[in-house]
Amino acid sequence: MAQIELSAIRKSFDGTDVLKGIDFHIADGEFISLVGPSGCGKSTLLRIIAGLEPQNSGEVHIDGRQVDGIRPSARNLAMVFQSYALYPHLSTFDNIAVPLRMRRLSAIERLPLLGALLPSRRAKERHIRADIEGIAEQLDITPLLRRKPGQLSGGQRQRVAVGRAMVREPLAFLFDEPLSNLDAKLRVHMRAELAELHSRLKATFVYVTHDQAEAMTMSSRIAVMMGGELIQAGTPAEIYNEPGDIRVAEFIGSPKINILPGRIRKDGGVDVLGTTLKLTCNAAAGDCRIGVRPERIELGTGPFSGTVVHLENLGAEAFVHLAVEGTGSRLIARLADVRHLPAMASPLAFGFASETVRMFDPAGKRIELRVEQAERVREPAHV
């Protein structure tokens, strides 16, 4: 339905830069999640796309048309707010009808008493009613159409807000943390519903969240924002496996990726916790940081040793917190088999495969690594 092109968007509030030059292309029909810690400017960026907030510089194009200075409603986007923002004095039906009435009825037809008498209004109202009933059917809110927002539960309000967005068939949907006011169980349920809605409508979704689980499970691409900059965008797997920046690596993934201090030698080898890894890099000698995901840590064998300081058994999986011997470092390992948990305070050897290592320079940028051939499990076929 629509592609959205952001170029060099900058925004400052009272002299502080909130967005520092965002360039981003959102393709037609994509489900983009904007994630990042609180205060990084996600909502501001969404509001700039919506037209609710003017940017200081930069351009927004929707379907190739520059929309800067165009009223929010004329951009033909729909937005679902964190607080749902339903009109408290209107019934569910009237709430969903507002965008349709504003578009389809003339100013005279909208007049409170006089308008209702016009025959043209009655014909249009019939269409509006039909449209709303269709939407209500899809969202399963038909029994709620006569209720006021105050009489709805959080999940129901959320659905009504989505209905109000859907009914006008916008070019794109903008969501600002729509699930964060729901309890955990309902959140998981609504996650599936929204993903399903996206595949049904095939519309462009821009979805702001600071919940990385939502971003990972629903989106076709994730854009990670930090401190007013968009630092990486890619599919959930790319963002998870190939983070370009240590902040991305740390933000995505739960529990957090393990970061260990390392050192790059002059010959390109890498030392971590007194052990030399079987990999090399081209970076200059000096300090670096090594990232290994908890599920990549193998317990029981390996060159490192630590002590179990804490155990978290979640039933299906367990997390083992280790204090690494001889250093202050702590790390977390995921254990898929909860039947064989190590004892508390017991010493434990551990290791990880070289190709699971992600390395970052002191500024946090990713450093490319070459895994030494000997480590490769499968040789590339030359024959």
Added chain:
Amino acid sequence: MSNAHPVPFRAILRHVLLITGAALMLAPFIWMISTASKPQTEIFSSELHLIPHRFALMENLREAFAKANLLRFLLNGVIVTVSIFVLQVMVALPAAYALAKLRFLGRETLFALVLFGILIPPQATAIPVFLLLHKIGLLDSYAALVLPFTISVFGIFLMRQFFKTVPDDLVDAARMDGISEFGIVWRVMLPAAIPAVTAFGIFSVVAHWNDYFWPLIVLNSEHLRTPPLAVAHFRNNEAGTSYGPLMAAAMVIIAPLVIAFLFAQRRFIEGITLTGIK
């Protein structure tokens, strides 16, 4: 001791205090009803009694209605107070919306001026306003009674405080839905602010229904008189003040307010406490 009956003792004390206060507040009111029910001879008798020996309310009322065109004055009161209130709302709501929800240069300064405006008593500006009305030839008309009060700084302040509690998201949602800024004021903010508008309406109507000062200054013609002026008229009779009919007329003119208050009591209290929307 106080441990044994802490609640009853305190409750009794509280009620005694409250009842005393209420009695003090109500005393003139009750005296008015009492006087309105007495014949002229009893009013001027030297002994004080609350219950009249001969019940003369009907006579006094009849005389009040005969002496002055009370219905006309009541109608004047309605026309003036309703016009003032409607115009005040039409001015105060957009202004309050701008002060509460729009970002523009000088907003805080303007709001400070509004607060400053609350401090100025109407008597201070009475003479300039009087001269202005004289210059444009509006003295002695409904316009003279209504126009000076159309901009209520108190109303702007009250509504602005209330609008502050309306979530910004609601305003943004309305903008996304295509409602214009004025549309937002009337279709989104006004329905959300009904309790505050009601409270303001009660303040405004009571103040202008009972206003004696301003109508006295700008009016000459008898047919434009508002209720308080009409009552005062009984006092100035050459034939001497007839207190019975005077009090009966006073009862008549405050009756609409009392009845309105009884009906809107819940709303009134809601509005005063400004519970707002969730």
